[in-house]
Amino acid sequence: MTAASVEQRREPIVSVRDLQVRFQTSDRRATVKAVDGVNFDVRRGETFGIIGESGSGKTTIGRALVFLLNPSAGAILHDGIDPLALPRREFQNHRRDYQIIFQDPNAALNPRMTILASVLEPLELARIGSHTERERQAREALERVGLPQEFGERYPHQLSGGQKQRVVIARALTLKPKLIVCDEVVAALDMSIRGDVLNLFADLQRDLGLTYVFITHDLAVVSHISERVAVMYLGQFVELGPTEEVAERPLHPYTIALLSAEPRPLPSAMRQESRIVLQGEVPSPIDPPSGCRFRTRCPHAQPLCTECAPEWRELKPDHWVACHFADRPNFRTTRNTGEAP
Amino acid sequence: MGAGPPAQRRAEGARDGARPLLSVRGLGIRFKTTQGIWQATRRIDFDIAPGERVGIVGESGCGKTITGLSILRLLPGNFAGLDGKILFDGVDLASCSARQMRAIRGKRIAMIFQEPMSALDPVFTVGHQIAETLRVHSNIGQEEARAKTLEMLRRVGIASPERRIDDYPHQLSGGMRQRVMIAASLICGPQLLIADEPTTALDVTVQAQILELLRDISETSKTALMLITHDLGVVAETCTRMITMYAGEVIEDAAVDEALVRPLHPYTSGLLRSLPHLSPRHGRLPSIPGRVPSIAEMPAGCRFRARCAHAAKGCEAEQKLQDAGGGRRVRCHRFAELNLPGALHPPDAPAAAKVATQ
Numbered sequence: 078m079t080a081a082s083v084e085q086r087r088e089p090i091v092s093v094r095d096l097q098v099r100f101q102t103s104d105r106r107a108t109v110k111a112v113d114g115v116n117f118d119v120r121r122g123e124t125f126g127i128i129g130e131s132g133s134g135k136t137t138i139g140r141a142l143v144f145l146l147n148p149s150a151g152a153i154l155h156d157g158i159d160p161l162a163l164p165r166r167e168f169q170n171h172r173r174d175y176q177i178i179f180q181d182p183n184a185a186l187n188p189r190m191t192i193l194a195s196v197l198e199p200l201e202l203a204r205i206g207s208h209t210e211r212e213r214q215a216r217e218a219l220e221r222v223g224l225p226q227e228f229g230e231r232y233p234h235q236l237s238g239g240q241k242q243r244v245v246i247a248r249a250l251t252l253k254p255k256l257i258v259c260d261e262v263v264a265a266l267d268m269s270i271r272g273d274v275l276n277l278f279a280d281l282q283r284d285l286g287l288t289y290v291f292i293t294h295d296l297a298v299v300s301h302i303s304e305r306v307a308v309m310y311l312g313q314f315v316e317l318g319p320t321e322e323v324a325e326r327p328l329h330p331y332t333i334a335l336l337s338a339e340p341r342p343l344p345s346a347m348r349q350e351s352r353i354v355l356q357g358e359v360p361s362p363i364d365p366p367s368g369c370r371f372r373t374r375c376p377h378a379q380p381l382c383t384e385c386a387p388e389w390r391e392l393k394p395d396h397w398v399a400c401h402f403a404d405r406p407n408f409r410t411t412r413n414t415g416e417a418p
Numbered sequence: 419m420g421a422g423p424p425a426q427r428r429a430e431g432a433r434d435g436a437r438p439l440l441s442v443r444g445l446g447i448r449f450k451t452t453q454g455i456w457q458a459t460r461r462i463d464f465d466i467a468p469g470e471r472v473g474i475v476g477e478s479g480c481g482k483t484i485t486g487l488s489i490l491r492l493l494p495g496n497f498a499g500l501d502g503k504i505l506f507d508g509v510d511l512a513s514c515s516a517r518q519m520r521a522i523r524g525k526r527i528a529m530i531f532q533e534p535m536s537a538l539d540p541v542f543t544v545g546h547q548i549a550e551t552l553r554v555h556s557n558i559g560q561e562e563a564r565a566k567t568l569e570m571l572r573r574v575g576i577a578s579p580e581r582r583i584d585d586y587p588h589q590l591s592g593g594m595r596q597r598v599m600i601a602a603s604l605i606c607g608p609q610l611l612i613a614d615e616p617t618t619a620l621d622v623t624v625q626a627q628i629l630e631l632l633r634d635i636s637e638t639s640k641t642a643l644m645l646i647t648h649d650l651g652v653v654a655e656t657c658t659r660m661i662t663m664y665a666g667e668v669i670e671d672a673a674v675d676e677a678l679v680r681p682l683h684p685y686t687s688g689l690l691r692s693l694p695h696l697s698p699r700h701g702r703l704p705s706i707p708g709r710v711p712s713i714a715e716m717p718a719g720c721r722f723r724a725r726c727a728h729a730a731k732g733c734e735a736e737q738k739l740q741d742a743g744g745g746r747r748v749r750c751h752r753f754a755e756l757n758l759p760g761a762l763h764p765p766d767a768p769a770a771a772k773v774a775t776q
């Protein structure tokens with residue numbers, strides 16, 4: 078690779094600065110801080126993973142990244158520009174480059190439309206090219222995701238879950254996006270076909286130079302697919318780094334506990350002797366704990382953790398963490414991955 | 419924070435000739451549908467020894483839940499028939515009267531479900547619901563029932579149970595509700611607990627708490643556990659034995675460690691290999707081509723044949739669940755000649771199933 082292309086690859090396709098998203102509760106008496114001060118860049122061509130437990134704010138970040146909802150504060154830049162500053166028409170065109178796919182393919186497909194009509198729909202709404210041209214693109218997209226021609230004439234109920242998810246992917250691809258946010262896209266699929274769909278995402282990325290933001294609660298899936306991963310807890314990132322670093326040398330007590338809690342299909346001889354079992358559950362984002370948000374469940378919490386929130390800092394190159402004590406040597410637990418040497 | 423022991427893997431007395439607590443033989447379930455009678459499961463055979471923890475694994479629709487429900491005879495309305503025997507402590511549940519079943523259900527065999535909210539009644543306090551189960555099955559007064567309920571809530575890890583016992587289900591978090599369900603199912607001291615995806619709706623850190631609780635309870639009170647799940651990791655952490663189902667049949671039955679390291683059935687092997695791993699390994703995932711056949715159009719012969727890379731002559735015949743030695747059983751006539759990789763496969767090991775090519 079030339080120095081210039083290395084540079085280009087490093088230039089972020091998305092920059093998120095101090096992002097906050099707040100919702101009113103349904104009785105309008107309180108505010109949910111769904112995302113509360115998040116900073117990161119997504120690099121061109123990479124897969125950026127976000128993991129966290131339910132309610133931590135993953136979907137909210139994903140929706141904000143593609144402007145399905147607007148930030149309450151902070152900024153999201155696409156390729157260095159603020160899409161919200163664009164004139165309305167240009168904003169609509171711009172959004173096509175940034176797509177999102179959700180967990181449930183049934184919700185995304187109209188049961189009364191043929192597969193081909195569903196894939197054509199975004200192209201028609203965008204009025205791209207002639208009718209023949211659009212149909213050619215839609216058929217090409219179906220072929221890309223590995224569905225035979227005749228599937229175009231079928232209806233969603235005639236397809237399996239994995240096939241429907243492929244259709245949803247084809248639909249996102251027709252607009253030739255630069256980035257796709259994938260929100261729990263394999264969670265609803267059967268175990269034996271998950272691998273297939275994950276392989277498809279990898280192939281498309283290689284062939285089309287796509288960038289992904291891959292959101293999931295499944296640690297194994299995120300480790301497999303992403304180059305970098307962020308760990309979310311109660312609306313904030315607690316750790317961000319290269320996947321291998323985060324999975325094998327985690328810095329934050331929450332990441333360590335999460336990795337330890339993950340059940341592994343390994344025989345007893347290859348299993349950790351003891352595991353960290355966190356007490357309690359995630360507190361409400363309406364009224365999060367003061368200081369460090371993880372302190373109510375953190376096995377290492379100190380008085381300082383109640384008083385002030387830890388700073389988001391780059392402790393090792395490219396490896397960020399928010400914990401007052403993450404640099405203490407006795408604190409950094411080397412995790413037994415249970416893998417064969 | 420606490421440290422739990424790793425799952426114990428000796429098949430505690432299961433294979434030492436001890437009389438099984440539960441012995442299912444030739445179990446099959448049929449349903450009435452608009453398209454005729456459907457055979458949802460068939461030829462299900464397995465034993466569970468007293469105090470043993472057995473995982474039932476398989477993909478969506480393979481018949482796990484139906485098998486659990488048929489043991490308690492809690493089948494849906496369009497149920498059209500049951501074949502075989504379900505011997506529980508020597509009594510055939512398949513031919514018990516409704517009254518006999520009521521005496522067994524909740525007292526000697528209990529069941530917990532994936533979504534605790536739907537199993538708990540929203541209009542009664544959790545304490546009332548647990549105490550009721552106890553009072554239905556024994557002659558004890560209100561006060562004693564409440565005392566026992568408090569004790570059980572403490573046992574399942576509800577902090578300050580005296581403050582929680584009068585709460586309604588919606589006032590509790592998902593993890594606490596599942597603890598309440600477990601308390602209600604254990605209050606009569608059942609010999610067998612059937613847990614259907616008890617942690618699927620929970621976050622991974624809460625799941626770890628609940629699995630530890632189930633393991634601990636089964637060890638201390640010698641309650642046998644039949645854990646239904648699609649998650650092989652959950653079985654590995656919790657159970658001593660693993661029964662794999664595919665398309666309505668049991669296809670493999672082995673001690674968990676053996677099944678994970680050296681699976682005998684091509685489906686079990688393919689499943690284990692297709693799982694993404696925690697340690698980053700960005701290569702292609704081996705996957706099983708095709709999909710599970712639907713019950714309306716089950717193929718004759720081996721039901722895995724259309725997806726199996728090892729299909730050969732003889733696979734078109736019906737496959738028997740045969741003894742594979744060492745207490746293992748497998749439904750594949752080629753098991754002895756195939757040397758299949760398991761969960762710890764090196765990345766370039768020969769594939770168990772055809773690696774799908776796009």
Ligand SMILES: Nc1ncnc2c1ncn2[C@@H]1O[C@H](COP(=O)(O)OP(=O)(O)OP(=O)(O)O)[C@@H](O)[C@H]1O
Pocket residue numbers: 449450451456458476477478479480481482483484485494495496497648713
């Ligand atoms: N009431 C019913 N009428 C007709 N078919 C049914 C009925 N209940 C279940 N089935 C079918 O029986 C088969 C087994 O269902 P079951 O619920 O036991 O699956 P499962 O293994 O528990 O799956 P999951 O992992 O999705 O819970 C499926 O094909 C299902 O569609």
Ligand SMILES: Nc1ncnc2c1ncn2[C@@H]1O[C@H](COP(=O)(O)OP(=O)(O)O)[C@@H](O)[C@H]1O
Pocket residue numbers: 100101102109110111129130131132133134135136137138362
């Ligand atoms: N439209 C909404 N109105 C009110 N609260 C919301 C809304 N969307 C999300 N939330 C809340 O914001 C928090 C984060 O939600 P979400 O981003 O969906 O989490 P995740 O995807 O990590 O499970 C949760 O507490 C959730 O209940």
Ligand code: SF4
Pocket residue numbers: 330331369370371372373375376377378379382387399400401402403
């Ligand atoms: S800042 Fe304190 S409470 Fe937060 S993770 Fe670090 S040690 Fe735990």
Ligand code: SF4
Pocket residue numbers: 683684685720721722723724726727728729730732733737749750751752753
């Ligand atoms: S019987 Fe034949 S088709 Fe079936 S699993 Fe065995 S080898 Fe494969």
Ligand SMILES: [Mg+2]
Pocket residue numbers: 135136
């Ligand atoms: Mg979500």
Ligand SMILES: [Mg+2]
Pocket residue numbers: 482483484614
């Ligand atoms: Mg089920």
